[in-house]
Amino acid sequence: MEAVSCIFCGDRGTRPYHAENGYExxxxxxxxxxxxxxxxxxxxxxxxxxxxxxxxxxxxxxxxVERAVYEARRALDLIGRHAASGRLLEIGSAAGYFLREARARGFSPTGIDITGPFVRYATEVLGVDVHEGTLASVELSPGSFDVVYHRNVLSHLAYPLDAFRQMHALLRPGGLLVFQTGNVAELPGERWAGTNELDLPDHLYHFGEKQLRLLAERTGFEILDVQRYALLLHEPAPRAALLRLQSLFRTKGKPAAPKPQKDKAAPFVVPTEVPPARLLQTLEVLVDGYITYDLGAVASKEGRRATLVVVARAR
Ligand SMILES: [Zn+2]
Known part of the structure; x- marks a missing residue:
C-alpha cells in the first residue's frame, strides 16, 4: 500500500469522504x-x-451489444460535430462495439484494452484494430491521432496527469479528446454511506467538473464543451421502480439462472459471432437512454449524480 496526495494541490490536507471494501x-x-x-x-x-x-x-x-451500440452512436454524434473522419483511438475499448460504429461513420479506429478475451473478440469477430495492454505499454506513434475517446476509464487511472499527457502526445495539434465520467466529487460523501457504489479501489480517483477542468488545463487541453446529464435512474425512487419492472420481465415464466461458478480452471470462451440484437433489451436501452440523455439533460442537476461528457482540444 502507498499513501498519495492530491495530483493538483500536493499535500493541502484532506477530509474523510467515504470508505468501502476496506479502502478509504x-x-x-x-x-x-x-x-x-x-x-x-x-x-x-x-x-x-x-x-x-x-x-x-x-x-x-x-x-x-444493444447498450454498447446505443452509447457508441451517442458519443459519435457528439464527436461528429467536431471531427468528421480521421484516426480515432479508444482507450478501454472492451468488446469493441464503439470501434465498429466509428468505422461505419468513416473513422479509422484503433483500440487499447487490458482484457485479452475482449481484444480477441474485437479483432477476430468484429475485425477492428485493438492492442492488448495499457496506454503506457502499447506503442503508438506520437501525433498520429485526430480523436482520442474514453468512457468510464478515467477513475481507473493510477496517474491521471501522466495519462492525459500521453493522450495529448498521441493527438495531432488541434486534435480532439472526448471522454465521459461521473461527477462524484461534486456530491457529499454521505450520499454513499453504506454502499459500495464508488467501487473502491478499482476507482482510484473521482472528479467533478471543476477537477476535470484542472486536469485538462494542466495537460495541455482547452475544454470546448462539458455536457451534464443527471442520472435520474440512479435516484433512489426511480431506481427501485426500474428494478421492480426489470424483475417482472426477467423472471416471468423462468426461474433465475444459477450464478455461474467463478472457476479459474474454466477460462472464458470467446464467442465466434456477434450476438443477435434482442427486442426487449433494445427497448430498455432506448428508454434508459431517453431518461438519461434527454430528460437528464434538462432535469435539475443540483446535488444529483450525473455523467459528464467532456470535449477538449489539444493546444
Ligand atoms: Zn487538490
Missing part, C-alpha cells in the same frame, strides 16, 4: 478531488486486476 477515499481540502489513500501499489493493483477476468462478466459485456 478522501477529499482534497484544496480542490475537492476525491481519491483513495492509502492505495494498492502498482504491483498490488496488477495482482488485483489479474483476477479481473473472473470479476468482470465478459460474456455479459459482449452480449450487451
Amino acid at each position: 477515499a478522501v477529499a482534497c481540502e484544496g480542490c475537492g478531488l476525491v481519491f483513495v489513500t492509502p492505495r494498492p501499489t502498482e504491483g498490488e493493483m496488477k495482482r488485483l486486476y489479474e483476477g479481473q477476468e473472473t470479476k468482470v462478466d465478459l460474456g455479459l459485456q459482449i452480449r450487451n
